[in-house]
Amino acid sequence: MTLKFSEVLHEKQVFLQLEAASKTAAVSALLAALADDERVSSPQELTDAVIGRDAAALEENGIGICIAHGRTNAVRSLVMAAGKLLTPIVIPEISCPLSLIFVAGIPSAFSSDYLRLVGAIARICSSPSQMERLLATREPSEFIAFLEAHTNRF
Secondary structure, eight states: OOOOHHHHEEEEEEEEEEOOSSHHHHHHHHHHHHTTOTTBSOHHHHHHHHHTTOOOEEEETTEEEEEEEEEETTBSSOEEEEEEEEEEEOOTTSSSOEEEEEEEEEESSOOTHHHHHHHHHHHHHHSHHHHHHHHTOOSHHHHHHHHHHTSSOO
8 A cells, every 4th residue: 555645644643833952852843743643652662662763864956854654563553753854953954954853653564655755755855946845835634735735746
C-alpha cells in the first residue's frame, strides 16, 4: 500500500512558525507534537529512537534542512511532524541556517513508503522554486497539500 503525505503528516503536527533555539530543541518540539498521536504507543521510545540518531542537517539551495527519524516498535504506522523555523538556527554542521525540520517515526516492520516520502521531500528541496513555494505556505493544510501534490511529479 502506498501512503499519502496526508495519511502520515497531520495538520496538528505541522508548525509553520516553530520557535526553537537549537536543532535538538526543534526536533524535541516536533516529537512532543507526536506524543498524543494514536499511532504512537510509546512517546518516550519514539523520542529515544529519534534523538539517539542525532540526524545530520543538510544544505539545499542555501536552506538548511533536517530529517530526523527513528525506527521503533513505538509506532503502529509511519508518523511525521514538520516545522518551519520562525528564526533559522545557525548550526556548525552546515554553512547556512537551519530552516526546515521533519521528524519521522518508522515502524520496525519497515515499509518503502518512508523512502518514497523522504525522496519526495528531497526532490522538492533540491528545486529552488519548489522549496520557495513550500516555505511560502501559510497553513498546515497548504503545506501538506503541496508535499502531496509533488510526491509523484518527479
